Amino acid sequence: MPLRGTIVVDENLCKACELCVEACPQHVIGLNAEIITPRGFHPAHLIKDECTGCGICALVCPEAAITVYREKRGAQG
Amino acid sequence: MVALDIKDMEIVYRHPDSLVDISTHYCPGCTHGIAHRLVAEVIDEMGLAKRTIGVASVGCSAFSYNYFDFDFVQSPHGRAPAMATGVKRSRPDRIVFTYQGDGDMISIGAGEIIAAAGRGENITVIFLNNANYGMTGGQMAPTTLPGMKTTSSPNGRDVEQTGYPILASELLATQQGASYIARRSLHDPKNIRMAKKAIRLAFETQVRGLGFSMVELLSTCPTNWHMTPANATKWLEEKMLPYYPIGDYKVHPELSELKV
């Protein structure tokens, strides 16, 4: 079972460009239509559980808006 | 969805220290932001923030000094390599880099960049090539592709009238004073990783006192290309890469042995 991860998107920075949505190998990122950021964007967020914390979303993010977390190796027991 | 407690997790990626935690003026999806982030990460990883002076240029990157969290000066259009020379010669122990777009560096600033490379000026140049003048609204640049429509080449760049794109990396690599010249692209994760390594090598070049280093970063301009950010990356891959091949155009022997 792959390591599990998650992302935290800084809503002050995200501009909803969707490059992370496009790049995510797990297809687990989408825009959150329920939130409008201070700059008027629907920010990116996780839409499914299968984030592996691979960091590719952060790599393509032009705003450095994404912090990526991953389970520590061995934490699954 | 099952909530994960981030306190128990390791951070795989976070906002670099050398990047100010504010929203940029760049359009959504513009790869300037990626280039900024990569430079900031390299500065952080090399521990250079407290001895770096950046030189901003004119164009969309004019305000880059607001986003990097270390000393910056801002130069007239195209003159960043000259200004950086003045900074570096006055404070040779500092790390000095310019951040320039294609109009700035290879049109109005072609003289300054070639002279700096020829002198082997021990500075680093981060060169963003998005094939148009972004800040003024998408006019034709020396880097605009043949046939490419811009606001000042509405029928597509006519090479009979306006000539051909200037290949900056190939040009600068012919200079004996240049020690590291590489072209990379910011259109997908693999290329972004490669771009970061090139930026690292460019700063390593300067730290080692080897002379002039420049990384050309092929970039998107979704707004002026009239495309979504995702489509812009595809357009870059399909149209720009054939004209502007990524690769190492000059690598000082001392760098080729370096693992980064």
Next chain:
Amino acid sequence: MAKELWKGNEAFAEAAIRAGLQAYFGYPITPQTEALEYMSARMPELGRVFLQAESELGAINMVYGAAATGVRTMTSTSSPGTSLMMEGLSYIAATELPMVLVDVVRGGPGLGTISPSQGDYNQMVHGGGHGDYYPIVMAPAGVQETVDMVYGMFDIAEKYRSIGVVMLDGSIGQMIEPAEMPPMLEVRKDIPEWAVRGGAGKDKRILTSINLDPAEMEKMNLRLLKRWKEVEKNEVRFAEYYMDDAKIAIIGNGTAGRIALSAVRTARAAGIPVGLLRPISLRPFPVQAVQEVAAQLDNILVVEMNAGMMLEDILKIVQGKTSVEFYGRIGGVMPYPEEILAEIQRIAANPAPIKGHPRDLWMERIEPVINQ
């Protein structure tokens, strides 16, 4: 220190070095090139920065970068080069950085001549590039005065965080005269508070000339203007010769003033009561001194090595209170003392106020001379 024979261009280079110059950037251009050549040998010898730039654009922007780090820095050039530097000068002024420029003026417009001229008066005194600011501009009349002026200009530039310009014509750059060099000052070790040095986080400094908010830019312009008012209060300089009992005043700066002084001495020997007011600071201009001359004397003769650029400033100050005439040579031609003496004799013989613009009347007189 004893007097030695110095060529003007080399003399001001050495004077700048003795003032603690840390970084020089320049580009060859006649009649200034000896300064660049002198610096190329002397600066590295002292472990200081010398670099021959790719152009005057390069040179001024290297100065911009060096000035941003807080070192004493300068460039020198001649008129076409000065034109190219206007861009950088405006940016440097907007960034409020101190620097020194020595402009060894030659005849123009265009590539013009390589001969002495005062044709840069307007582009320096009324200019210095786009936007609302003034460089501090001073004009020496000989090698010793050039040495002292360049030596002192760094302090002035730093005091006001402004551009200090020493504007001399090509003849002073090229002539050899006895001059005494000032003592060698220590090179500054500290970094001024405002300079970039490599600082992160709360120590970060930004030096820029952009301020897209007009309200903020207006405040910045006002700050520059208020600082300029201090310059006007403190830095006006001029010299007066034989003015105590003069009835006719010649006003001329730099070499034009110096040549006029020869004519004044000859005229005095012949009993003509003529004196000379030589503005040394051209920006700030010695307005009050000219006003006093206008209030007390019947005739003013403005002498320049251009077609009457300072003349316009003087007409504005005099406001018709006294008769102002003009004599100039243009395009790189220097006036002989005899030409100015003839003008003095003409005015002394007929001191009645002139009718018409002094430039128009001068053109009528000078055209046959030029076409001779």
